[in-house]
Amino acid sequence: MLGAKTPPAAVTFKYGLMIVLAVLPIIGPQNYWVFTLGLSFSFAIIIISVSFLVRYGGEVSIGHGVFAAIGAYTVAMLEKYFSLSLFISLPLGVIAGALAALIVAVPSRRISGIYLTVVTMVVALSLPELLLYFTSFTGGYEGLHTSGSAIEGMSAKNQGYYFPLVGLIFIDYILRNFRASRQAMSLLLSRTSKLAGESFGISGSWSRISCFTISGAIAAFGGGLLAFNATAISPNNFTVWTSFYLLVGSVVSLYSLSFFGGLVGGLFIAFIPILLAGFGDLVLVFYGATLLIVVVGGNVLQKYTKLFEQKDYLK
Amino acid sequence: MTNHIHGSVLSVTGLKLSFGGNTVLHGISLDFGAGKIIGLIGPNGAGKTSFFNCLTGLYHPQEGSICFEGQDLTHTQPYQRAVQGFSRSFQHVVLCNELTIIENVVVGLNLYAKSGWLSAFLPLSDARKERSNNLDLAMETLERLGISSEANKFPNELPPGLLRLAEIARAIVGSPKVMLLDEPAAGLNSVETRDLSQTILSLRSKELIIIVVEHDMDLVMNVCDEIHVLNVGSILASGTPSEIQNNTEVIEVYLGGEL
Numbered sequence: 037m038l039g040a041k042t043p044p045a046a047v048t049f050k051y052g053l054m055i056v057l058a059v060l061p062i063i064g065p066q067n068y069w070v071f072t073l074g075l076s077f078s079f080a081i082i083i084i085s086v087s088f089l090v091r092y093g094g095e096v097s098i099g100h101g102v103f104a105a106i107g108a109y110t111v112a113m114l115e116k117y118f119s120l121s122l123f124i125s126l127p128l129g130v131i132a133g134a135l136a137a138l139i140v141a142v143p144s145r146r147i148s149g150i151y152l153t154v155v156t157m158v159v160a161l162s163l164p165e166l167l168l169y170f171t172s173f174t175g176g177y178e179g180l181h182t183s184g185s186a187i188e189g190m191s192a193k194n195q196g197y198y199f200p201l202v203g204l205i206f207i208d209y210i211l212r213n214f215r216a217s218r219q220a221m222s223l224l225l226s227r228t229s230k231l232a233g234e235s236f237g238i239s240g241s242w243s244r245i246s247c248f249t250i251s252g253a254i255a256a257f258g259g260g261l262l263a264f265n266a267t268a269i270s271p272n273n274f275t276v277w278t279s280f281y282l283l284v285g286s287v288v289s290l291y292s293l294s295f296f297g298g299l300v301g302g303l304f305i306a307f308i309p310i311l312l313a314g315f316g317d318l319v320l321v322f323y324g325a326t327l328l329i330v331v332v333g334g335n336v337l338q339k340y341t342k343l344f345e346q347k348d349y350l351k
Numbered sequence: 352m353t354n355h356i357h358g359s360v361l362s363v364t365g366l367k368l369s370f371g372g373n374t375v376l377h378g379i380s381l382d383f384g385a386g387k388i389i390g391l392i393g394p395n396g397a398g399k400t401s402f403f404n405c406l407t408g409l410y411h412p413q414e415g416s417i418c419f420e421g422q423d424l425t426h427t428q429p430y431q432r433a434v435q436g437f438s439r440s441f442q443h444v445v446l447c448n449e450l451t452i453i454e455n456v457v458v459g460l461n462l463y464a465k466s467g468w469l470s471a472f473l474p475l476s477d478a479r480k481e482r483s484n485n486l487d488l489a490m491e492t493l494e495r496l497g498i499s500s501e502a503n504k505f506p507n508e509l510p511p512g513l514l515r516l517a518e519i520a521r522a523i524v525g526s527p528k529v530m531l532l533d534e535p536a537a538g539l540n541s542v543e544t545r546d547l548s549q550t551i552l553s554l555r556s557k558e559l560i561i562i563v564v565e566h567d568m569d570l571v572m573n574v575c576d577e578i579h580v581l582n583v584g585s586i587l588a589s590g591t592p593s594e595i596q597n598n599t600e601v602i603e604v605y606l607g608g609e610l
Contacts, residue, residue, distance in 0.1 A: 210472040216482065217471035218457070218464045224447045225458050231409065232445040236521070237433035237462040 080302030099156030107256030133256020179270025
């Protein structure tokens with residue numbers, strides 16, 4: 037047996053959780069909270085994209101809302117102007133997100149740390165203005181609407197819940213495979229030491245561009261599902277604050293790339309603002325306190341479980 | 352100058368390197384032939400590390416050339432030299448803590464892997480087969496170095512001596528033509544250094560050039576066929592270990608009469 041194994045209890049918990057979430061809309065109430073849970077699945081995917089950049093690239097982005105927005109607007113615009121189904125528009129959104137990430141990554145491939153973070157922030161700051169500049173296509177302040185339906189005969193509510201859930205499971209699956217790939221190992225060595233990577237034929241530029249592009253593609257995937265689930269998107273959904281909150285979600289998930297870890301981050305940024313809404317002016321104070329409790333608690337929890345890890349590779 | 356050596360030759364000619372107005376290498380010319388273990392020694396500030404970094408591609412000299420198998424590599428990057436068959440270890444062990452020892456070794460085969468991006472995300476049969484083959488090769492290399500029992504451990508679970516061997520395993524798994532060892536005994540105790548000497552000796556082959564930069568004189572004298580002594584950016588002496596040990600200039604400027 038090669039590689040570390042996730043403890044059986046953690047595996048059981050993960051699949052048990054998946055089953056519970058899969059049957060929840062059937063056996064539980066179909067209300068606002070279930071809808072919000074669907075949103076948290078989409079957020080979880082976008083958060084995983086931020087964590088991917090941290091884990092494999094060693095870099096922090098506060099601009100991933102942009103790539104999510106590209107996925108979201110691609111899905112919404114292709115439906116509005118070409119009546120394309122999510123099954124076609126979502127892959128196209130992923131390609132668009134990957135291309136956008138590539139465009140950012142190529143010129144910034146030689147910068148790192150705080151400088152790269154600032155670049156991503158600038159990209160995030162410029163996005164709402166761009167969306168408003170092309171109002172005739174993007175719907176301006178009002179944004180765009182999606183039907184929230186890709187399968188006839190299935191309720192839009194259920195589709196808005198199940199599509200993001202299946203998407204999150206899919207991302208967990210492909211990233212689990214990815215962890216055992218030669219590309220993943222190369223990225224991890226390059227992140228540890230650029231010189232060590234280069235000494236084994238792994239170009240630092242290749243590492244940066246690859247990592248950023250994959251990350252952008254995952255974010256666009258999550259963004260496309262978010263547009264489908266929310267049925268309405270606007271520039272307000274993708275401000276620089278969105279990118280900050282996505283980073284917060286990534287921190288809360290302890291940069292996890294797994295289903296469970298991503299979900300923790302997604303639940304945090306989808307539910308906590310709603311739950312704290314009653315605190316008025318003190319919302320941010322309680323938000324910060326909650327963040328602290330979750331991060332510290334998560335670190336302690338991580339010592340006792342492997343739920344956040346993706347280590348059942350190389351079977 | 353290279354004609355008297357058979358097999359692959361790494362030729363360094365007139366290498367000159369400066370940082371600002373400070374010249375650290377003064378036109379060094381050396382040939383490194385396959386099948387030999389060659390040591391580079393010298394006191395602090397002699398230019399060993401600068402010369403070594405020119406060989407690895409980290410530094411690019413202002414004058415001179417580095418040629419291997421008929422190709423001028425003087426201004427190529429480290430990853431391009433890796434493609435030409437260069438491999439190396441580091442003074443401070445550089446292994447990825449998120450990868451197991453065997454996975455760290457598998458990275459040394461990355462250059463020869465064919466699997467594409469699609470198979471990185473999906474369990475396609477070709478990639479699985481390639482991965483399995485690479486793991487087998489890595490395990491064979493770990494067995495050769497006597498550390499196969501540590502294959503599934505993570506670097507932060509192992510002592511420095513074993514980490515050094517793991518790093519050497521990564522360097523040799525891809526059957527390189529030139530292997531550069533940067534102070535391999537750094538941080539090792541005497542027992543680990545002795546084991547390391549045996550390991551380096553076991554790596555000798557007709558196709559491989561091994562260049563060792565090292566401060567540990569016992570290791571250098573034990574494993575090297577040839578030794579070049581650098582002093583203030585120039586070659587002070589070249590010869591076999593016994594010749595170097597008896598060279599009065601070397602003893603005077605570097606070894607303080609202790610050889």
